[in-house]
Amino acid sequence: EPEVTQTPSHQVTQMGQEVILRCVPISNHLYFYWYRQILGQKVEFLVSFYNNEISEKSEIFDDQFSVERPDGSNFTLKIRSTKLEDSAMYFCASSDTNAKTRLGRGYTFGSGTRLTVV
Amino acid sequence: GNSVTQMEGPVTLSEEAFLTINCTYTATGYPSLFWYVQYPGEGLQLLLKATKADDKGSNKGFEATYRKETTSFHLEKGSVQVSDSAVYFCALQWNSGGYQKVTFGTGTKLQVIP
Numbered sequence: 001e002p003e004v005t006q007t008p009s010h011q012v013t014q015m016g017q018e019v020i021l022r023c024v025p026i027s028n029h030l031y032f033y034w035y036r037q038i039l040g041q042k043v044e045f046l047v048s049f050y051n052n053e054i055s056e057k058s059e060i061f062d063d064q065f066s067v068e069r070p071d072g073s074n075f076t077l078k079i080r081s082t083k084l085e086d087s088a089m090y091f092c093a094s095s096d097t098n099a100k101t102r103l104g105r106g107y108t109f110g111s112g113t114r115l116t117v118v
Numbered sequence: 119g120n121s122v123t124q125m126e127g128p129v130t131l132s133e134e135a136f137l138t139i140n141c142t143y144t145a146t147g148y149p150s151l152f153w154y155v156q157y158p159g160e161g162l163q164l165l166l167k168a169t170k171a172d173d174k175g176s177n178k179g180f181e182a183t184y185r186k187e188t189t190s191f192h193l194e195k196g197s198v199q200v201s202d203s204a205v206y207f208c209a210l211q212w213n214s215g216g217y218q219k220v221t222f223g224t225g226t227k228l229q230v231i232p
Contacts, residue, residue: 006161031218043162043207043222055217091162095218107220109154111161 002026006092006110013082013117021077021113023092032075033093033107034067036060043091049075082117089114120145124208124223131198131230139193139226141182141208149212151175151184151191156205156225165193165206198230 005024013019025032034046047057049067057065066078075094079086093107125140143151153165153175166175168184168191175182180195193206208223 042224045220048217050217056219089161107218108164109162 002108004092004094004108004110006090006113008113009111010114011116013115015084015117016081019079019082019115021079021090021092021115023075023077023110024073025075025092025094026096026108027073029094029096029108031055031095032067032069033095034077035091035093035109036088037091037112038085038088046077046090079115082115084117087115087117120149120210120212120219120221122208122210122221122223124206124226127205127225127227129226129228131228133200133230133232134197135230137193137195137198137202137228139206139208139228141191141193141223143189143191143208143210145189145210145212147212149210151182152209152211152220153180153182153191153193154207154209154222156207158204162207198228200230200232203228203230 007022032049035043036046037043045058047061047067048055064080068076089112091112092110095107121144123142150169152167154162155165156162165180166177166182168175171184171186173184182191182193184191205225205227207225209220211218211220
């Protein structure tokens with residue numbers, strides 16, 4: 001079964017450093033997402049991406065965050081200057097459905113990148 | 119706005135016990151409902167789903183029925199195993215402005231002891 005692949009599985013970084021989290025969505029998917037989960041808390045939406053642009057972002061996704069699809073296969077999340085509170089599990093997800101046509105297929109999530117900011 | 123509320127954990131059960139994890143939702147329109155599972159150290163996996171009222175989703179012995187009259191999607195399993203120990207997330211999916219949106223519950227940790 002097709003998978004969403006995320007690398008690295010765990011990254012430790014110093015506060016103030018830039019990090020790039022990488023995702024390879026399923027190849028025929030068109031919609032891409034980043035979510036995060038602070039330890040022991042709920043899964044929170046960060047951003048959705050379609051047709052090479054951000055379609056929606058949450059209030060968490062401030063100017064320190066950016067996303068990019070640099071080469072047609074990778075989908076990256078960059079945090080420009082990490083803070084301690086950015087420590088979380090970051091999940092990438094993709095889907096092939098348009099809400100107006102086939103709602104309910106659900107997203108396919110990657111296994112996550114655990115980011116630890118020290 | 120749309121939201122999901124699920125029961126607080128952790129839930130601790132003995133092997134072969136009956137499991138219920140409650141989930142209720144608030145939504146306008148006709149959302150889809152999902153249960154995701156997160157095993158220790160792993161990512162989110164889709165467990166089951168239901169796309170309209172009275173649908174029953176099932177997988178790996180787990181079941182949940184989409185009940186519009188009670189706005190609920192409770193997860194059940196007749197006989198849990200130690201390998202079912204994980205965090206279970208109820209999720210709501212709907213369309214807004216032409217895009218899918220998903221919101222998750224806070225998760226319920228299940229611990230099954232031998």
